[in-house]
Amino acid sequence: MKLTTVRNASGLAICFVVIACQRQHQDIRPSPTQLAIYGDAAKEDALRPGGPVSPQPTVNNPYNASAYDISEGQRLYNWYNCSGCHANGGGGIGPPLIKQHWIYGGEPANIFDTIVKGRPNGMPAWGGRIPEYQVWEIVAYIRSMNGEQPRSATASRADMIQPSPQTLVNRTNDQTK
């Protein structure tokens, strides 16, 4: 009977480990990620002069899926005062980051590009100020506010007054029902 309990417990533990894998996954960093976004990947406009061109390369966020990266992104988002302008996604001085329509593109490469280069109507250029992997983590966090990261990796509990990404996604879904 004791043995069964132990077996059950270990079975449960294994179960938890498997579930928690995604949450605990961490990349060794900083590893220089590709700078392809400075090339063609971060196009912002659907208009292509001269007609259709070959599909643009996709730049994936190397810090994309883990709960650790997203929570680090959240910490850094506050640390670098992103929250000062964009609040916890609702915006204020800057535009909201919880949205359907992105001024400068909502793909990870676009957001990375916007953070690094800045934008002429008030978005500061953070290139050279924030390490590249941290920019990617901030990108992951911003995407999580829009439900564009795995739910299993997105915090669901609010940090008191500051709403959690999952809270924001739920509220957005409620609004669009």
Next chain:
Amino acid sequence: MPRIREEAVLPRRASYGWALILLAVAPLTAQIQNQPDDGQWPMAAKNYASTRYSTLGQVNRDNVTSLKLAWSFSTGTTHGNEAAPLVVSNTLYVVTPFPNDLYALDLTKPGAPMKWVYEPNPSPSSQGVACCDTVNRGAAYWNGKIIYNTLDVQTVAVDANTGKEVWRTKLGDINLGESITMAPLVAKGIVLVGNSGGEFGVRGWLCGLDAETGKIKWRAYGTGPDKDVLIGPNFKPFYAKDRGTDLGMKTWPGQAWKIGGATAWSWISYDQALDLFYYGTSNPGPWNPEQRPGDNKWGSSLFARRPETGEAIWAYQISPHDIHDYDAVNENILLDLAINGSQRKVLAHPDRDGYLYLMDRATGEVISAQTFGYVNTSEGVDLKSGLIKMNPTKQTGYNTVRDACPAPPGVKDWTPSAFSPKTGLIYIPHNNLCYESQAVQANYIAGTPFVGMNVRMYAGPGGNRGVFSAWDPVQAKTIWSINEAFPVWSGALATAGDVVFYGTMEGWFKAVDAQTGRPLWQFKTGSGIIGQPVAYKGPDGKEYIAILSGVGGWSGGVVSGGLNAVDGTGALGFLNAMSDLGKYTTKGGMLYVFSLP
């Protein structure tokens, strides 16, 4: 009715013809105590006493129901239109939000066609350091020039006839988080201009510029050693709490005063007889009070200074160690009132903290301080010490504080009041907001926000978020009030016709009875109103009422900035209280001008 004499307005000179009045334009700004009302509107607050009272009485409480739209003009902008139009020499001048274009409209021709437009082309990047929408609160007329500020920290003077730039002076740096949104005041040939950026860790200042050349004559900082604050031997604060050496440094931890805010982003009044001008400073920065133990002088303070030198004569810190973002920048209306049998030269200051401070403007003594809205963050002002008694249960910080009233925009924000010498009442556009907050550590990174406070605001008791009320400054009490669904974010205008005008964020432009507050007339403009109504006499002798419509500002950012209220902490917590505004109004700046048929 209390015996009240309002010093800015003399008996009307009925014998003066309009042409004669026009000739009087040049000396118009020369005097305050003898500042006659010639039917023009030469500065945002109408006169140096900041009464926003027009002696025009053609539109009155009996005929205002017939008020009709005379003409309109699009400002071509979709951000908050907070400016007061100016009217000088049959020309109406209006400054837009960023990009701060200046339009001159010819009032002598049907439909007031454009005479010229002046485009200062401020840096688009300055939009990133404007805390609360890219607004501009207007210009000032002086000696043939229209003088105003651009968002990217410049002051420009434009020839009022030709629209040609006369001078341009850069006063600060957007890369330090500085911007300018205020309307300047010109006193004794000195242009008074203060910076914005209390949410960006700037060091606040107010500058005096030569109105003819734009040359900076002096700069009075809001923090730092006395020599920087322009505090010298003539500085005589009324209360002991405001006396001492280098308090602008010593009341801060370490070097925090260098990034401590205390900007001068709002109104200035001027008393010519005393030769003092009055203004208030913003909140100390960052909002998170745990990062700045001490009184944080001279944040949230009133100053009286000399225009020619900037020298401080007295100061009164309204909120020592401000913990609620209660800037002291609201208008100071200069009045002569009979109080307890003696005539006093006072200033009336309806503060963010919810008290209307009635002060002796020569000495800085507080005569009375009573609340004009719901307040639970403090429990009264001690007139002996000048100290406000804060409520310890609403002490903000890393702890979560709930149901603190008023919210950071205060019982009243920048929205300027008006005073009618006929009724003796001050007409106050204001808020009814409470909030919850929790601080987080703010990092100082030059040119980015320095706030460190998560805030959520909501309607105060009663559920209405705005109030328009009439206040008796002698009895220190509210005479009547009108509840509005949204914060009343427009200015007020009082006229000799016993009519008071204001606008709502839904877009209604309203006229009410100055005595009773009874609604008399309203007109639905195209967008929410956060502008400042003005009255002027047209070349045809008729009285006109003008107002900018175009929602935005801190309260209206949910519409003008397309913000997402799913996150209530947006717009420094204002989003939580304004999530439904988009159901009532859309953005777009338009000037509306009304007259009787």
